[in-house]
Amino acid sequence: MAASKTNKTNLTKSWNRWAVVFLMPQTIVFFGLSLYPIIMSYVYSFYSWDGASPLDDFVGLSNYVELFQTPRFWGSFLHTIYYVFGTTIIAVGVSLILAVILNTKQFKGKAFYRTIYFLPVVTTTAIIGVIMNNIFGVNGLVNQTIQTIGIIQQPVPWLSDSSLAMLILIAVGAWKSLGMNMIYWLSGLQSIPTELYESAQLDGAGFWRTLFHVTLPLLKPILAVILLLSIVNGMHAFDLVKTLTNGDPYNSTETLDLYVFNYAFGGGTDGTISRMGYASAAGVMLGIFTLIISVIFGGLNMLTQRKSNKHANGRVI
Amino acid sequence: MKRKKWGITFAALTILSAGCADGAGENEEETDNSDVETTLTFWNRLPELESQFSSFIEDFEEKHPEIAVEMENLGASGNQQFQTAINNDELPDIFVRANVMPVRQLKEQGQIKNLNEVFTDEVRGQFRDEVWQENFTVLGEDVYQLPLYSGKSSVMMYYNKDVLGKFGISEDEVPETWEELKQVSMQINEESNGSIYGLTLGAEASWLSDLFMKQMGTSINPEMHTSIEVAKNVNYKDGEVNLATDANIEIMNYLKDLQESNALDPESVENDELTAISNFAAGRAAFFFGGNWDGSILVNEETGPGFENWGVAPMPTKNGHPYYADSLTKEGLMVSEYTENWEEVQTFLHYFIEHGYTDVVAGSGAHQTALNVEVSEEDAPFPQYNDITSILDETSIQVPDPYLRNNDTIGAIQDYQGGLSYSVGAMLRGYLQGEINDPKAELMKAEEEAVDSFESAIEGNENVSREDFIYENWTPFEPYTRDDMEELE
Amino acid sequence: MIITNKTVKYIIHALLLVCGFIWIYPFIWMVLASVKSNNEFIMSNNPLPESLNWDNYTRAWIDASFSGYFMNTVIMTVATVAIVVILSALTGYALGRVNFPGRKAVIIAVVGVMFIPKGYTIIPLYQLVEQLGMTNSLAGVIVAEASGAHTLFILLFTSYFATMPKELEEAAIMDGCGFVRTFYRVMLPLAKPIIATTVIMQFIWTWSSFLIPTVLTISKPELRTLAVGMQNFVGQHSTDWSGMAAGATISLLPVIIVFILMQRYFIEGVAGAVKQ
Incomplete structure (x- = not known):
């Protein structure tokens, strides 16, 4: 009896030791390779630096002060928020409908449809921007089509009107990320035990009743995960914006990440002077905004969950 | 079945180990010739010279079989590459000007080599006088850059002869004033039932609008x-x-007026330089405002529309008065301070001075050569080349140079321009797109920001004052030379 | 859930097909553009090509050195994916199976890392890789690509391993397997869905990664990857659109193949983690 107990503690001890060994590689990679660049990116933000000279012009917080006083920076923050909300609502919502359809039993061609709708996810974003630019241009496919049908006479300035350009950007962003969300939803749907559906069927519940009373409530936890991932991704929208609108018209679709890029490599406007320190400060702010939004979202999520838990508990008691 | 799928992952791992070995050992280049003793690395940032450079290098390698030149054309990420290279002292042996910092700073950081050995007085004498420009090609008496172009550069008006012919407009009638341009354009649009426009721009390239607006x-x-x-x-x-x-x-306001009277192609706001050129070549518009380099793109069959039936004239101005552009010898070849093949680099530069200006620079037809070479009618890369050059000679005029007057303005100007976030080209586009309603108010906003930035730049640089930017003996439209500068002192 | 009504089924199929066509139209457009001549691409508004122009592919494959870039990209991607899978599987196993002291703290730290704001990291990353003596080698690119915290994957593995029944482990121990053997003989093979998920997602990211491969191979252009090579088609004053379309088609194919091969496990993998 005693022997087996010591055996067990020995075992636990050796397991704990192994666990540490297993954790080592990732820890080394993180502290060795990931931490230094992150720290340095903070350091740069306190310097006036062109990215290539020696780092010797310490300016304290003045990059941040300038940032806060620049309307264009706040504008890009606002555009980022529009983009995040727009893409999240469309991509998360529509993908749920798609996933519900593709999860029905005895529905042929599921793998085929899945592949089709997933295709945009795997495509290099830069290429998508170029393609969409041609499709939505003044003489692009969309304008040609609606003009041939005869809905309108004049071409629609999809990409040179600020609200339309934002809408197109959101639509293309949603198009691009919808496939991934569909996969998340599908996995959520597949984790719902079949017995639940069977008993619902026995109770005589039809498709819609089952959907609203069994399926959707059970998907709540994954909804939180999907929303969070979608928000974090949207905050870092860059490739697509760069290649589709490049922030145009007149900076009305410039996102934060593009703003950072423009100052780090584009010299703001005329491409002559690189302001790496200032861009780093903007990058740090982007990170902080992402953190704040995630925390707020996490808090809200926790709050609603606690509420519904309480609710449930209350009923049981 | 299960084993099979697992096998994929395993196969991937196997490829990995094989792949790693490959990556380490397989870095041999296509070195079929065994004579090569030195390989020079060369970064080219100028797309207009890509094909000319590569055939030039082939010729060079043939003449000097012991030297190989490995050229890389920098693309969109050129700036990042230069920054990283400078940070780590890894610049290639030869490169087209690293445009991430001023030349003086490059020298102070020990990145670029003094080229005086190549540029003896005799060699310097063969070049146009104006190419020796402070903080671009020279620092004081020392040469740091082999100048490629003469520095003359201006925006002009290209016209499509097919379109003009269709509407019975002769080349003598090519507009010289705003009013004429507007009338001709409206006529074209009306007679074509709205399918053809007078003027098309590449306003998405706001730097191009910036240039033509400043010059006009x-x-x-x-x-x-x-x-x-x-x-x-x-x-x-x-x-x-x-x-x-x-x-x-x-x-x-004039361009907005053109837009509203259907004289300006509505696609202008969406087009960059190349798409505008293609539209122009396809006959969608009669006129296009483009740089002197755009002629070489128009005739190019591979990267451009391959269109030949065009002519070129100065841009129309409000009352038909002339306009000018500055002349700045920006682009050239630099040599890395830490090159280990200085002898071979010199051989290359000498060979370039001998053959490069005719073969590469004039051959491309994009710019005037820095070396004083005459391009005869037969040697011209395309028929309109000399027309462009004569407009260039007329319009591109040297202006005062604060760098020459006071070397410390280099840092001040760097600080000043770093603080700007508006450009007139971008504002023009915003106005045409309806994002800006009151151009004057927007320009005032931009001016306020620029004034602030300029003043703090002057304050922040001890040895710089506003005086450095005032040139009383300058007469616009007359070349401002080093002598004028000395007279001012 | 079952949709029983036949007509409804056909309507749904019709809708999915029509939407699907619009959905992938940009790709059809791309493939069509890749067989047009450059001039036709710019001038013509007809989506269908006048004639099949295969030399765009030759131009991409040979002149723009896509053949070499292709191998580089495969090596870089496969190696990066393998490293990331190994790192996150090991970490996930330790966190999911062993209740060692401080486990909770480590998990919180892992999640926290995902939200650490960062600024401009490419130059310090370059300096690090240079210290390791790995710049201008594929190894350096791989190291840089595989760095990072891999929070998502670690959490996937952690929760998946945590759900596995204790009996499995006990049986393995009975058979005389130690910790490590239990891991790679019993547990890892069962984690196929998570492995597939990690492979697909990391594959997509690394395959189209741009900045790191560009900067880390500054003086060795022959080590470039496909995404970087794409810029060979873009000049300051001109762009070879149809060549670019051909290049894009070439670089898209492998990713689609990987997805088709692994998609079944992929969904299972995400599902496994969601069960938590």
Whole structure:
């Protein structure tokens, strides 16, 4: 009896030791390779630096002060928020409908449809921007089509009107990320035990009743995960914006990440002077905004969950 | 079944280990010739010279079989590459000017080599006088860059002869004033039932609009020089920053008027330089405002539309007065300070001075050569080349150079321009797109920001004052030479 | 859930097909553009090509050196994916199976890392890789690509391993397997869905990664990857659109193949983690 107990503690001890060994590689990679660049990116933000000279012009917080006083920076923050909300609502919502359809039993061609709708996810974003630019241009496919049908006479300035350009950007962003969300939803749907559906069927519940009373409530936890991932991704929208609108018209679709890029490599406007320190400060702010939004979202999520838990508990008691 | 799928992952791992071995060992180049003793690395940042450079290098390698030159054309990420290379002392042996910092700073950081050994007085004498420009090709008496272009550069008006012919407009009738341009354009649009426009622009390339607006503007405000690299928007008569000038406001309103009277191609706001050129070549518009380099793109069959039936004239101005552009020898070849093959690099540079200007620079037809070479009618890369050159000679004129007057303005101008976030080209586009309603108010906003930035730049650089930007003995439209500068001192 | 009504089924199929066509139209457009001549691409508004122009592919494959870039990209991607899978599987196993002291703290730290704001990291990353003496080698690119915290994957593995029944482990121990053997003989093979998920997602990211491969191979252009090579088609004053379309088609194919091969496990993998 005693022997087996010591055996067990020995075992636990050796397991704990192994666990540490297993954790080592990732820890080394993180502290060795990931931490230094992150720290340095903070350091740069306190310097006036062109990215290539020696780092010797310490300016304290003045990059941040300038940032806060620049309307264009706040504008890009606002555009980022529009983009995040727009893409999240469309991509998360529509993908749920798609996933519900593709999860029905005895529905042929599921793998085929899945592949089709997933295709945009795997495509290099830069290429998508170029393609969409041609499709939505003044003489692009969309304008040609609606003009041939005869809905309108004049071409629609999809990409040179600020609200339309934002809408197109959101639509293309949603198009691009919808496939991934569909996969998340599908996995959520597949984790719902079949017995639940069977008993619902026995109770005589039809498709819609089952959907609203069994399926959707059970998907709540994954909804939180999907929303969070979608928000974090949207905050870092860059490739697509760069290649589709490049922030145009007149900076009305410039996102934060593009703003950072423009100052780090584009010299703001005329491409002559690189302001790496200032861009780093903007990058740090982007990170902080992402953190704040995630925390707020996490808090809200926790709050609603606690509420519904309480609710449930209350009923049981 | 399960085992099979697992096998994929395993196979991937196997490929990995094989792949790693490959990557380490398989770095051999196509070195079929065993004579090569030295390989020079060369970064080219100028797309217009890509094909000319590569055939030039082939010729060079044939003449000098012991030297191989490995050229890389930098693309969109060129700036990042230069920054990283400078940070780590890894610049290639030869490169087209690293445009991430001023030449003086490159030298102070020990990145670029003094080229005086190559540029003896005799060699320097073969070049055009104006190419030796402070902080671009030279620092004081020392040469740091082999100049490629003469520095003359201006925007002109290209016209499509097919379109003009279709509407019975002769080449003598090519518009010289705003009013003429508007009338001709409206006529074309009406007679074609709205399918063809008078003028098309590449306004998405806001740097191009910036250039043409500044240059066209000199016919209204001649004291505003046109450089976007050096002391942008600074008036060299009174040393004040000016954006809300009559010229800028009038040009913006004029183009808005053209747009509203269907004289301007509505696609202009969406087009960059190349798409605008393609539209122009396809006969969608009669006129296009483009740089002197755009002729070489128009005739190019591979990267351009391959269109030949065009002519070129100065841009129309408000009252038909002339305009000017600055002349700045920016682009050239630099040599890395830490090159280990200085002998071979010199061989290459000498070979370039001997053959490069005719083969590469004039061959491309994009710019005038820095070396004083005459390009005869037969040697011209395309028939209109000499027309472009003569407009260039007329319009591109040297303006005062603050760098030459006071070396410390280099840092101040760097600080000043770093603080700018508006450009007139972008504002023009915003106005045409309806994002800006009151161009004057927007220009005032931009001016305020620029004035602030300029003043703090002067304050922040001890040895710089506003005086460095005031040139009383400068007469716009007359070349401002080193002698004029000395006279001022 | 079952949709029983036949007509409804056909309507849904019709809708999915029509939407699907619009959905992938940009790709059809791309493939069509890749067989047009450059001039036709710019001038013509007809989506269908006048004639099949295969030399865009030759141009991409040979002149723009896509053949070499292709191998580089495969090596870089496969190696990066393998490293990331190994790192996150090991970490996930330790966190999911062993209740060692401080486990909770480590998990919180892992999640926290995902939200650490960062600024501009490419130059310090370059300096690090240079210290390791790995710049201008594929190894350096791989190291840089595989760095990072891999929070998502670690959490996937952690929760998946945590759900596995204790009996499995006990049986393995009975058979005389130690910790490590239990891991790679019993547990890892069962984690196929998570492995597939990690492979697909990391594959997509690394395959189209741009900045790191560009900067880390500054003086060795022959080590470039496909995404970087794409810029060979873009000049300051001109762009070879149809060549670019051909290049894009070439670089898209492998990713689609990987997805088709692994998609079944992929969904299972995400599902496994969601069960938590």
